[in-house]
C-alpha cells in the first residue's frame with residue numbers, strides 16, 4: 325500500500341487556504357480594498373489559520389489516518405510467522421527437541437491441565453482458523469471492578485450477554501517473551517498467568533464452564549511452564565527494511 329495516500333486529504337483540503345491567507349495579507353499591507361477593513365482582513369487571516377489547524381487535526385484523526393496505520397500494522401504482523409519451535413521439531417519426529425520436563429509439561433497441557441480446550445495446537449489458540457473466532461470469559465479484569473466499569477470484551481461487538489467480558493484466547497507461541505499478560509496487561513509474570521488459568525480463572529457472573537480448577541501440583545505447573553518455553557519462536561525481531 326501507498327502510505328503517502330494518508331496525506332492526500334490534507335493536500336486537497338489545504339489548497340484554498342494559502343490564497344486566502346495571501347489575499348488577506350495583501351489587503352492588510354496595501355490597504356487598497358474599499359470593501360475590506362483591516363479588521364476584516366485580520367479576521368480572515370485568523371480564520372484561515374484556525375481552518376488549517378482544524379484540517380490538520382481532522383486528517384490525523386483515527387477515522388482517516390488511523391485506518392492506514394491499522395492496515396500497515398496488519399501487513400507487518402502478517403510477516404511475523406512463528407514456526408520451527410522446539411515443539412514443532414518434536415511433533416515432526418525429533419524426540420530430543422523437548423527435555424523430559426517439557427515432555428511432562430506437554431502431557432499436562434493436553435491432559436490434566438485441559439489447556440488445549442482453548443489453546444489447541446498447532447496455533448495454541450482455539451480462536452485461530454475458526455470462522456468468527458472463539459471467545460471465553462476467564463474472569464480477567466472483573467475482580468474488584470464495579471460491574472458497569474468492566475471491559476465487556478466480545479459483547480461490545482456481538483451485543484450478546486453470553487459474551488460479557490469474554491476475550492479471544494491468545495496464541496501461546498512465544499508466550500515466554502510476551503509479558504505483560506492478558507488483554508489488560510494486568511499480570512507481569514508468566515508463572516502468575518499460568519497459576520490463574522490452572523486455578524480455574526477468576527469467578528464472575530459469566531465465567532466459562534470450560535475453565536475449572538484442574539488441581540495441578542506445583543511440580544506439574546513448573547513442567548507446564550517449562551513446556552511453554554518450547555513454543556519460543558527462533559530468531560529475533562528485526563526492524564523490517566522499508567521501501
Ligand code: HEC
Nearest residue numbers: 437439442460464491492493505506507517521522534535
Ligand atoms: C476456557 C478457555 C481457556 C482454557 C481452558 C485455558 N485458557 Fe488460557 N486463556 C484463555 C483466554 C480467553 C485468555 C485471554 C484472557 C484475557 O486476555 O483476558 C487466556 C490467556 C492465557 C494466557 C495469557 C497469554 C497472553 O499472551 O496474555 C496464558 C499464559 C494462558 N492463557 C495459559 C493457559 C494455560 C497454561 C491453560 C491450562 C492450564 C489455559 N490457559 C487454559 C482461555 C483459556
